[in-house]
Amino acid sequence: MEARKSTDYITFVIVVSAFAVLTLHTNNCFWFYSGKEDYWFSANIIECVFYFAVPLFFMVSGITLMDFFDRYSMKRFFARRFMKTMLPFLVWSLVALAIDLYTGKRLWSNISIKSVYQGLTGNGFVSIYWFFYSLFILYLCMPLYAAVEKSKRRLVFSYLVIAAFVFNIFLPFLKKVFNSDLNVMFSVSALAGFLIWPLLGWLLHNYEFKRWHKALIHTAGLIGLALHVVGTYHLSHKAGYVVGTFKGYENVPSVLYATSVFVFLKDAGRWVMEQERLANFVKVVGRYAFEIYLLQFILLDAATRIPEIDRNSLVYRLGAPLVMIPVIIAFTWCLRKIPVVRRIVP
Template identity: 85%
Template sequence: MEKEAPEIARHGKATDYITFVIVVSAFAVLTLHTNNCFWFYTGKEDFWFSANIIECVFYFAVPLFFMVSGITLMDFFDRYSMKRFFARRFMKTMLPFLVWSLVAMGIDLYTGKRVWSDITVKSVYQGLTGNGFVSIYWFFYALFIMYMCMPLYAAVEKSKRMLVFSYLVIATFVFNIFLPFLKNMFSSDLNIMFNVATLGGFLIWPLLGWVLHNYEFKRWHKAIIYVVGLAALLLHIIGSYVLSVEAGRVITTFKGYENVPSVLYAVAVFVLLKDVGRWVMERERLAKFVKVVGRYAFEIYLLQFILLDAATRIPEIDRNSLVYRLGAPFVMIPMIMAFTWCVRKIPVLRRIVP
């Protein structure tokens, strides 16, 4: 997660829950990756029933990642200039992305996945710009696009943000997500007249996060959100299972972060974690634990590829087992935290684990 602990602290206790959301999101994304066997279904694997459930339940991880980034960065003009904004983004995300991508390339050379004869200036450039070194780093490219658009969103007058952002989110959901979903479901050839390019792709998430963060829902609002979110989760689980079993391979009709099940479910999870997080952060011991882990949340995203790759080279580890898929994150996260703590003690290297 984009680590903005100083900025979060400025908002006060009412928004301490954001750190909790960051930690849950980091844990969820690692669980998605230890459950990667989900994508290798051929119609015969017994483990896929549980893999499908785990995949769908933790699918909120990436949406929450972008939601929180939108929340923590939306007021950056109050703190520093646009030039400073991009300088900070480079040091906090672009630099670590570049360095650890090259580290991944080095690991591939050491393990024999790549050979030196294939390493050229062009191949390195292609790898860095085309997600060719660390497959799970795809989110960085969406994050960088969000950064480039953030000055436009942040420039909206504060008194008008709720109105403007709500309108953009609703319009984007209807024309970019809901109508294409219906068209796909019913195999319709009807044209969709509009597309909201302003929030194309992942750009709906930072604005949606800001809206959910700043709007206090009533109980009946939350009840509706939870029911709809649960229905979306069940649609994702059951729909993916039925279609995939029939086809003997993974069918992604109900998958995709810009898809109806993902959006409705992520909204429900965020609203739930907003309340749960406030409760947790009011408990001193729990809050202290969450804040400690929160200081390493970005590194959980950044460095997990090393441990995930190492697990593939240890024959004793059954990566299809439920124990590994659900238990590995509890082992890997402390390892990442310990490694990061050590690297941060080295002045020359601390910049690559910000």
């Protein structure tokens, strides 16, 4: 299978993922299930359908950063990562702390250097910023992956992804589903946690799949989605609370489904980016995709303080992202006009 180097579609993937992650957060009522909520049936479907958001974000990171040695040094790589992600993370986490102090969620008497440090290092200020910590680990490991000789990447990455899927994901999944006490003998530490996604994304980007390959991938993806939806509903409905057996980004349903979605968006994105008007729209939104991840906490928090908003309603859960995204874009556009401030909305 011959690789195709075009990356135009990646902007489309990023935009779709940004919308999906915001939808996951407006659908946050999914997590507050006690066995009685009528809304939870739709909440479970929305949660599972948009679950691809974060895996695709990490896949794209693997694609765009894997060849960084061709562009700049490792020192420059980390300097750029600091300015583009670490600095915004630190500043907006402190902004969130300031908002909490202003609204009375936190008390000044409880604030100290230690508490601020604990909050910044332990995801204590913005709960949805948990993905930053995995992203920073990805950055720390990226020089190792990028140093693999280009002619050997397909072989090495394919081996690592398959080994990690079998030992880190598939066997633990079977153990959990069948409630087995058998040990999983090995674990592939080189791709522990989220680290499978950047290499999987690079492989999916650099392979051109035939129709029958795509048919298999999408069939597996539908199976993964069905397992996620039906399995979570059945176990949670029976238990009276959310059961995570079929959930988790490093889990079989997620890997199968996210792989299928990426391959689909890869094809769809290439078509979209060939349509001038659609491509221009995607490119404009794409320039603010990171800020959709970064700043949504402000609007999500504001929504909790407006009693007229029913956050369990289907209208809010599916409609709010369509309102919040333009607001975030407009807010970011204004901030980028301020010389110093624009550094925290890169």
